[in-house]
Amino acid sequence: MSGGEVVGVSLYRQYRPQRFSEVSGQSAATEILTRSLAGSRVGHAYLFSGPRGCGKTTVARILAKALNCLAPVAEEPCCECRNCQAISAGESLDVVEIDGASNNSVDEVRELKTHVALAPFSSKYKVYIVDEVHMLSTAAFNALLKTLEEPPSYVVFVLATTEPHKVPVTIRSRCQHIPFHSIGTRQICDRLLKVVEWEGAEAQPEALWEIARQADGALRDALSMLEQVVCRGEGCVRLEDVEATLGGGSRPALERWFSGLRRHEGASFTEMERMMAEGASPQRILEELFALVRNLWLVARWPDLLASLDVSEQEREFLRAESPQWTEAVLRALMSRLVELIGQSRTGLRSDVLMGLLMLDVSRTLEPAAERGLRPGPLEPSRGKARASSARTPPSESKEELASAEAATPVPVVASERALEPAALREEGGANASALPGADWVPLAQDVCEDLLAVAHGRDFVLYCALLHGEFRESEGRLLLGVPYRYVYEVLALSRNRSLLAELFARYEGGVFLRCGERMTSCSPASREERPGDSASDSGEEAEPPRTPLSEAGEDPSDDGGGSLPFDGLVREVSRWMNGEVVLVKRGLDEAENGTIPDEDKDNE
Ligand SMILES: [Zn+2]
Known part of the structure; x- marks a missing residue:
């Protein structure tokens, strides 16, 4: 041919399997059927369940042929006799296919009942194949049940469904249930x-x-x-x-795009444009990309899996070459980010915006921390530490801390959160900033930002993490810390943290200000006198109702103990998976009893 x-004729019909042995990927189901045929133990009702397009109806027809074949060969239909040929051609009067979706009324099922009562015309069995049986109405199911309860000996029902749980249990219990699998x-x-x-x-x-x-x-x-x-x-x-x-977005194209992006090739941008122009839906691209990153992660995590993955040779080669270029944490972060983007793609976000977010996320993940602007990522601690002139942490401790930093805030998560940051928020923030009297806020140079972060890092790890979200500007000796998220702002606005910020950044004599969108507060130098952790005295000018200090551990400012606890073990793992952040840590009974810790804070992430 x-x-x-x-x-x-469609390929699907033309090459529809004619024998059990020709059916792809359903050996369990076909084996059950051939065995019952061999032992002459064919049931009167079968329920075939499984995903669409996996061969349920095809197998039902083969069963009908095998039952009625005049010269079966080892439980397989001969496909030559007149019965086989009539069934294959869909002309047999004894094999009736019913679409449950369009013939779902009780009248139709009653008609079926009358039909069932008639003896077969030219074969041994009458076979009824009811597709999409879960679509029948309740009344129709009841009528069907009567038939299934006392079927004539020459009748075999095959009920096929993609959703077996929607078939009433009374029906299911009368059927032999044969599950089909996705191929x-x-x-x-x-x-x-x-x-x-x-x-x-x-x-x-x-x-x-x-x-x-x-x-x-x-x-x-x-x-x-x-x-x-x-x-x-x-x-x-x-x-x-x-x-x-x-419509574009094939796996090889995405592989090219992905590794091109890693190599910072501008062409990968046009590659994505091309995929979109070819009509690939953002959702499909994101889903494909998820599968790709998932495979990369699997191979990075368990290299032995490479051999057993259900992938083409070309894909295997890609995975082999590409996975060493990525760390597990980065891939995992990308996966969580992709899941979020897939969700967003369903809300009808413009495809170019969505793809822009995606490009931003992936490329940010790839950039060394220094290039990312203000944040020396915790993965690159040496940079920050070297400048941390005021760091009082003994080296050993700070090492642990860095280890926990690395685990707690994987760079890509931070990076991706930043990418998520709605543009509007930043804009609004800018407008607001200039609303401060005489403000002509100038973004700080990168190395200055890093200095500031290093100072925070040397003093209070949690503060440092919160500031990682920040955008630093200055004007006439004043420092403006803009943060994109309300919960980060709330953490920083705690009186303990505000006084700490004022203390840490005392070199800005005009004061330190915090801002998040519309909200703004100052960390006036006056509060420098306060002891960190002294939440009872709240001297913030436009302060929120006093909130719980993030960590009450800071009785001794040089004690960085508050930093490591929130990121221990389970908490660290959970927050990493949920893309979350530790906002509040409650410590010890003493503090709880003396009332310094309000019983609240459940809405944070
Ligand atoms: Zn035959």
Whole structure:
């Protein structure tokens, strides 16, 4: 058969398996059926459940043939006799296919009952295949139940559904339930290859893999995609045609994009533009990218898995070469970020905005901390530490702290949060800043920012983390710390932290100001006298109601103990996975009893 003839009958119908042994990826189901055929223990009702396009109806038809075949060969239908041929052609009067979605009323099921009562016309069995059976109405189910309770000996029902839990238990209990599985990418790929061979066509392996990946376990979908691609390529299956048919964003394209971005190639930007122009939906790109990053992570985490992943050779090569370039933490952070973006893609965010966020996230993740602007990421502590002239932490302790910093705030998470930051917030902030009397706020130079962070790092780790979100500006001897998130602002605005900030940044004689959107407060030098941790006296000018100090550990300002606790063990792990942040730490009973710790703070992340 030549490629040109494809157009007439769909590939899916043309190459529909005719025997149990030809069915892809459902060996468990076909085995059960052939065994019961062999032992003449065929039930009167089966429930086939499984994802769409995985072969339920096909197997039901093969079963019908096997039951009625005049010359079966080892439980397989011969496909030659008149019964087999009539069933294959869909002309048998004894095999009735009903679409549960469109024939779901009680009247139709009653009609079916009358039909069931008639003896078979020309075969041994009458087989009723009810597709989408979960769509039947309750009344229809009740009518069906009556039939299932006392079926004539010559009747076999095959109820097929993608959602078995929606089939009433009374029905299910009368059926033999046979689960079908989503078909693996490799199995789909193998089947596609066979069909291509039968068609006398040619195919690039990567093109078939791409189709198989897109089909997501549904062979029927894969075959109909293959058909379109074959038509387009005039008998040849090429990756470019697959991309054109599916709308861009194939795995190889995303791989190129991903590693191009790592190498800071500007071309990766145009590559994404091209994918979008080809009509790839942002959601699909994000989902594909998630699968790609997940595989990279799996391989980075457990290199031995590489051999057993259900991926093409080209993908395997990509994973082998690319995974050493990434750290596990970065990949994990990217995955969580992608999950968020997938959520956002469903809210109808403009695709270019969404993709911009994505590019920003990935590239920020890749940038060394220094290039990222104000934040020497905790992964690059030496930079900050070297300048931390005022750091009082003994080296050993600070090492631990850095280790916990590294774990607690993986750079990419911080980076990605920043990317999430709504542009409006920043704009608004800018306007607000200039509203301060005489303010002509100038962003601080990078190394100055780093100095400030280093000072904070040397003194109070939690403060340092909170400031990582900040944007620092100055004007006439005043320092403005802008933070994008309300909860970060609230932490910094705690009286203990405000006085600490004023103390740390005392070199700004005009004062230190905190801002988040509309909200602004000052950390006046006057409060410098306060002992950190003395939450009872709240001297902030426009202060919030006194809130719990982030850490009550700071009785001794040189004691950095408050820094490490919030990021220990479970808390650290949970906050990392939830993309969260420790905002409040309650310590010891004494403090709780003397009332310095209000019982609140549940809305923080
Ligand atoms: Zn036959």
